[in-house]
Amino acid sequence: MFRKGDLVRHAAMPSWGIGSVLNPAREGNILIRFEQAGEKLIHPGYAKLTKVSEEDLMYLVVKEVRIRWGRPVETSRVIPVLKRSPRG
Numbered sequence: 001m002f003r004k005g006d007l008v009r010h011a012a013m014p015s016w017g018i019g020s021v022l023n024p025a026r027e028g029n030i031l032i033r034f035e036q037a038g039e040k041l042i043h044p045g046y047a048k049l050t051k052v053s054e055e056d057l058m059y060l061v062v063k064e065v066r067i068r069w070g071r072p073v074e075t076s077r078v079i080p081v082l083k084r085s086p087r088g
Contacts, residue, residue, distance in 0.1 A: 002024045003021065006021045007021075007054075008020075008049045008052060010047055010048070010049055013037070016037040017034055017079070018034070018079075018080040018082070019033060019035075028045070030042050030049070058083050059079065059081070060078070060080075061076055063076045
């Protein structure tokens, strides 16, 4: 049902954001890395997981500059977020 790399949402935990399947079948559970909640081991029979298609996503790029050892270090992260459907 779920493959490695699939993007999913947890219906009961929308605050976790979009998750990426890391390990699709481990004793019936799925290992998923959520942007806001980290890695979770979830049983798909109990959790309402839905796949998210690429057409429903847009990507937020976050750039950060931190000072390490007296020097600025720039990093960036790409966060998948759901597009909002137009109302009306």
